[in-house]
Amino acid sequence: MVSGETVIMEPKRQVGQGCCTPIRPRLEDEAARDAANLLKALAEPARLQILDILVQRGGLVCVCDFEGVVGTPDPKTGQRPKQPTISHHLKVLREAGLVGYEKQGLWAYYFVHRERLADVQAVLALLT
Amino acid sequence: MVSGETVIMEPKRQVGQGCCTPIRPRLEDEAARDAANLLKALAEPARLQILDILVQRGGLVCVCDFEGVVGTPDPKTGQRPKQPTISHHLKVLREAGLVGYEKQGLWAYYFVHRERLADVQAVLALLT
DNA sequence: ACTATGCATTGACGAACATCGATATAAAGC
């Protein structure tokens, strides 16, 4: 980091009176909470791969397509997450508004809500 | 959902032989894991607000600036997270490569690693 | 009616996380 060299023009900060001018994030508490919840829904390998497949397919995908295909393989058994786990991840994505689904007979067909993905990108664009 | 109406061109899926053609996510396991770890580092209101302030300031910000300013207020006490918690969040952001810092005397000045934020946006762009 | 299938939900478990108070470290000023 070349810390011996860096010169910050930072003049006169008296210890004990607070070193900096007060500041508030532009991101208000509620907006930060909402954004964090969206990001939390995304922050899982299995869920990212589910979304990837949904986008790749560009349409409706039934749940059985995800089984044995997404999620990190168990280091011991080499097995990927099973059906109840997939269903759980899909529920998380649903509740975050990132995907929707239709029931057709025995199958459930999922699709992406692209607007919601755009919301995430909008938040990240704020930090650029 | 209009589920009575939706017509999917659904040709002949025999129950029991798997309903769909096999598919793999373009997002490989390791890439998915890395992306998820980055998103996990972002998926916290306090950390989003920290990054927001860092970007807003456009330069070096010392830790004390974040105290009492970022993070969700405790519903009971109305208090925001205290110094050890802020320090913890900064460590998480550091380890994710999202921020860096320089030590100047008593103070630690943090700054954003914009390239890393770009990495996150690149992953999300894949899903669009 | 009976069986098999696709999917959701429940309950349990361990791992990971956010937060805190207390303590440690390290530099500045006396």
Place this chain on the structure above:
DNA sequence: GCTTTATATCGATGTTCGTCAATGCATAGT
């Protein structure tokens, strides 16, 4: 030296999360 200040780290606690086996619930096929 000692004290104060800014930050990091440690240990404990309560909560959230990912995963599974078991179960429930429709629907399809016989």
